[in-house]
Amino acid sequence: MLLPIVIISTIILFSAELLYFKIANHYNIIDKPNHRSSHTKVTIRGGGVIFAFALLVYSLYAGLTYPYFLLGLLLISFISFMDDIQELSSKVRILFHLAAVALLFYQTGLFMLPVYWIALSFIFVIGTINAINFMDGINGITGGYGLVALATLYYINASVAKFTDPGFLLTAILAVLVFNFFNFRTKAKCFAGDVGSVSLAFIILFFLLQLIIKTENLSYIVLLLLYGLDAVTTIAFRLIRKENIFEAHRSHFYQFLVNERKIPHVWVASFYALVQLVMNILLIICLPKSNYGLFLSLLIISMIFISVRLIIEGPRRLFNVTE
Structure with missing residues (x-):
């Protein structure tokens, strides 16, 4: 029974993406390269709208199992799509993001935790959403990285600890696969846009929070560690160089x-x-059972990543000093 549903879902998602391309072309929803871009060709923006669309359609078919999450997803996708069309005030975006994250927390039961955990969770979730959004700068990186995260979560849900509706998770994976067909190529047909990178971050975080709450193990944050390392070390190096970290850059x-x-x-x-x-894979095989084990793992991996950046980029670029 699963295979026919997967095939039908994939056809629906392909059709929805192609329909969006026609709409985007008609209304000129495109990405024009500038001095900060890593691409040189005018390309359709917002192809990642399919992520929220897929989960909404699945919920209409299978039932509104996660209504507050879906409402948060629609809010954050809507404001991100509006920002793709015309740049909005940061205050408006933040307001929508906070409302969406609050709905996410209500859905996952995070508001039952102590206040300090809620505050730390807000920082983690908002920071992760922005990190994933900032990392969306080249063909295939958002779709490829998102696919790895969701596929790993699907495996964990099936074989390690059941924490969510497998159909919901599978639908998210299918949406990313369809997007990758158009984006994970040398000449991309479309970019994810803010609506894609932000909504995908929101979706992954929903599943990740469900998993962490179910297992009571923070070690699963490693599933997003590489993006986190790139984002955090880039901010640190920019601060060392006395740059304005709120200005656009190409320092990742x-x-x-x-x-x-x-x-x-x-x-x-x-x-x-x-x-x-x-x-x-290493996380699943050698899952740290304590916060000390997690801290030690994060420290070792962070040192390796920083060393790689120093070797490949060099101290002149990273620290703005003479080698």
């Missing part, structure tokens, strides 16, 4: 590989997905 490690080393987009995207997949 993946941007250096693409723009300075001229490595093809899909190669870098594949590298990020593969490295995160290896970390996910």
